[in-house]
Amino acid sequence: MKKSIVAVSILTGIVMLCTGCVDLGNNNTDPPVRAFVVGPEIPGNGGEVSGDARETEHAFIPENSGIWVFKMTMGGDGGVSLEIVFPDDSIVKTDGYHSAYLLEGSTYKIIAGVWTYTAGNKNSYVLTVSPAEPIPDVGGEFHIDRHTTYSFTPTRTGVWTFQTSNNGDTVPFININDRLRGIPGPYNNSGANGNNALITAEFEEGVAYSIELGFYLQQSGEFTLTVSPVEPPDDDGPI
Numbered sequence: 001m002k003k004s005i006v007a008v009s010i011l012t013g014i015v016m017l018c019t020g021c022v023d024l025g026n027n028n029t030d031p032p033v034r035a036f037v038v039g040p041e042i043p044g045n046g047g048e049v050s051g052d053a054r055e056t057e058h059a060f061i062p063e064n065s066g067i068w069v070f071k072m073t074m075g076g077d078g079g080v081s082l083e084i085v086f087p088d089d090s091i092v093k094t095d096g097y098h099s100a101y102l103l104e105g106s107t108y109k110i111i112a113g114v115w116t117y118t119a120g121n122k123n124s125y126v127l128t129v130s131p132a133e134p135i136p137d138v139g140g141e142f143h144i145d146r147h148t149t150y151s152f153t154p155t156r157t158g159v160w161t162f163q164t165s166n167n168g169d170t171v172p173f174i175n176i177n178d179r180l181r182g183i184p185g186p187y188n189n190s191g192a193n194g195n196n197a198l199i200t201a202e203f204e205e206g207v208a209y210s211i212e213l214g215f216y217l218q219q220s221g222e223f224t225l226t227v228s229p230v231e232p233p234d235d236d237g238p239i
Helices: 002-026
Strands: 047-051 057-060 064-073 078-087 091-094 097-102 107-115 127-129 133-135 141-146 148-152 158-165 172-177 185-189 198-203 210-214 223-229
Touching: 047 107, 064 078, 064 148, 078 097, 091 097, 097 210, 107 127, 158 172, 158 185, 172 198
Parallel strands: 133 148
Antiparallel strands: 047 127, 057 107, 064 097, 064 127, 078 091, 078 107, 141 223, 148 210, 158 198, 158 223, 172 185, 172 210
């Protein structure tokens, strides 16, 4: 009699366990699917598009390969977000300003997001897309008065210096970004010493680099950027 009771108890436990497994499987749910509003396509030579949806998808097929700049502004209180989906489905997410090297004829998905801090209000945005202004391969001086990005494609491999000056009380920064995704690379300086930024690094011939410039803590003001090559020492001169 005792053996029969034990057998029934074990069998009942197995049935209950298997039933639980089925229930757990049925409770699995897929992650929610993001719903985008399809916005106007961005012109291949750059331009402006706008919207007011929480997330809007814009297609962009650049006419030329190079460094492109994406900048969002909003029409009310709240905030913005920006995602760039590359042809290989990799994604870069930013807070509304980004630059990256894009290929001519490739399709990029630009997802612009906007929200408001005030319940019941609706925010809007303007997204501006433009090619980065080039820095001549001989260097030079440039007046900076806003968050901006230049492209730099040296004609020879060598060491170059990027230095800020005439900045007053503001603290400028320089970011030399990864040329493929625009993600900040190893050469970044936010003017920690003397409120000026200085980067000296080697650049490869024929490669387009993104040079992002602006003010630390979103300050406003102006400064001068000087770009110059570091010449190697003369073989016959002092080391």
